[in-house]
Amino acid sequence: MNSAVARALYHALQLWRGEPVLAAMRDLRESRAWPREKLFMMQWERQKALYRHAFTTVPHYRDSWTKLGLTSASMTSREAWSRLPVLEKADLHQKSADLKSSRRYGGLASSTSGSSGTPVAVFRSHKSWAYHHANIFRGWEWFGIQVGDPYAYLWGLALDSEGKRQAWMKDGVFNRRRCSAFSLDRDRAVAFFHELRAHPVEFLYGYPSAVAQFAEELAAAGLDGRELRVKAAVTTAEVLKEHQRARIGEVFGCPVVNSYGCAEVGIVGIECEQGRLHIPIESVVVETLPGSDGYDEVLLTDLMNEAQPVIRYRIGDLVKREEDTCPCGRGLPVLGQILGRAGDTLELPDGRKINANLPSYIFKKHGKAGTVREYQFVQFRDGTIELRIIRGPAWTNNLVHEIGVEAREVLGVDVAVSPVDRIERVGRGKHRDFVRAE
Template sequence: MNPWIVKNLIYFPIQAVRGEQVREYMDRINAFHEKPLFEQLEIQWRKLRKLLEYVSANNHYYRDIFASHEIDVGKIESPEDFRKIPFLTKDAIRAGSKNMVSNYSRRVSRRKTSGSTGVPLAFVKDRDSTAYMDALMYEVYGWHGIGIGDRQSRLWGIPFALKGRLLTHVKDILLNRRRLSAFSLSRESCIDYFQCLKRFKPKFMYGLPSTMGAFAAILQSSGIDPSEAQLEVIISTGEILSARGREKLESAFGCRVVNEYGTTENGIVAFESADGKMRLMIHNLYIEILNPEDGTPSKPGETGEIIITELHSYAMPFIRYRVGDLAVPESDSVDGSNLPTVREIAGRVSDLVITPEGKRVAAAILDYSLAEGIKRFKAFQTAVDSLQVMIETDDSFDKSTLTRTEKSWRAYLGENIRIEFNIVDKIPPDKSGKMTVLESSLDSEDFDVRTE
């Protein structure tokens, strides 16, 4: 379908009927991004204060939280004051989601996550919050020449229920998307997907890096050059995009790979700009990156836990929400884009290896430290002094590969943890279809970030 038709005759009219002013909010976001950083931060703080005042008057859950912790929102004048508000956890949402909905008279929609941790999360979104999420998405996609209505290939999951499958199919047609099932990556299906790409001619592909990497590898092993799909951009999301993974995708498809980090609940959190930096979405979110040891803000270069407050979500507020992911903040220096950055997204909080000395090591660092010859790995930690590691190898694997990898890892993990490697033909994905690098059964309190 012609992108202009999709954008102006389908997408914007449907959003207007739904009460989602995406066009207007895109203009606001664009104007916001043009402002100096100090003005952006002032606007962000005013939005945060407005949200806190609203929930203290209109939300039963937060009224109780503020009362029990003796918090007067009118006296929150600084980030230090704000950090006195306790974290919102996924378990708290599951236990009390009905009480978390504000006295909100406008239309809302009910959503849920895919349950990557095993248990889906149900929540409510008002139309303003979803409109801001979509407007922000299209604004940052525009950094790479992607516009509303441009043809998209989505290597993603397909709902199992018939109703969900039909609704998804209709949405894909209206949004000019072709969905390729990530649940079926046989040689035959991948060849069919490739033919679909050549016929449809999408501008970009969207998917998990592991899934897109597997797709490319199957095509290449079948004598097919993935670059013949003539993609202009690949957007990688949902998993850690390693330097090796990026290089392989760019080499296979012959186009740029762009990194996206976000959540189903709150939209895009950080997005890669044209200069390769991960920009934080401070127009829609107040983002804290906190030291796992003491709950204070992480210093540049120091891994911390991501805590999110969504600034436009009034129907069901997400205030100091523990999304369960880690990031490394960038230097405090401001460059010409006026948007703060993170050096990297370092995985989930549970993607921390705990050493016998109590040191916390992001599993993503281990991925960067693999010796040549290891295609993929997954580590299992059942005790602080033990790490079991499954690995897939490639043709360059030799007797020294494991020795070199262990030596690199011990620079981070120390000498007091036992590392055992087990070579397997294929590492299975987790329940959500993602390829995680660490599965830990240590008690959850080992990962807790403490408030001040």
């Protein structure tokens, strides 16, 4: 579909749905040249407005804040904001009705895939969705991409017929060609490559694991990904590892643009040309709780969701402390490197607990060397751990022993290393470094 036609169709459908994307895009364009101080002032005014709205119309917040002696006029400083109770995933499960505003808002529910083991749903207003999409489109514009431009979509796919029908309709509206992360083998990757050659796209979009696998399969098949002439490969929904970034960039000859967000709040950060994640503070508040080893825990607030406000929500992610400036010169603050889930832990047979992201450091050199394409730690009920590995093009059989030794050095326990041909996806097709066997 022609980009201009797709763009007009998209905006017409969003207007019909009641989602004010154009208004949100105008708001973001107006603020794009603002200095950081002015952006923070606008954000604070929106924080205070959301607080008053939540206190007045949302039972959960009114009850919990009243117990602290707060009133609708108590939000006088950012320090006061930082003393508000943290919203937990359990609250979204157990108090969903009490977290909704007494005022009626149009919108759509947004649910997580459950890849973290705790699926949750939030009813997000049309305005919340509009800013989510507008923030994504603003990030695309930094790389010369416009809404309506055709793109390749490496994502999950519903298994039922109705879900597939809806996916087909959405793919048409968004002007995208889908390749399911569930069935991305060598033959499918080659077929998808030729499909994209016949129907050119402007960029790739998908899970880091799926885009990286697409790159690996093309390279193994002797195909040159640079022939697709894409402007960028945009990744989201999983932690992008450095060896994945390097491999994707090498195969497709384009920038790899990471984005960060969640179903409960929407987009929280998108990388600029300098590779730094910028926070769209016009619509999102990002706070951190002090952690250890240079990483802090993330709290999120959606300033645009008045239907079911999400305020100071503990998403469960860890972020690296970094300098909050960027050579690109934009006023938007910078978010540090996302490590992954704070709650994901490997519990070893002796009772020790370690963050499940730690073992990923074993594979930095293997990913760069092309010896390991993908891996997953599986912990069984008896505490034993199996390390499943999809071999890369430079794999040699002696690596089973070498990686086993490295894993033992990191974990302090024996790990069974098992080369496999396929690693099962979870949720909507996401990859997880660590899973517990049922």
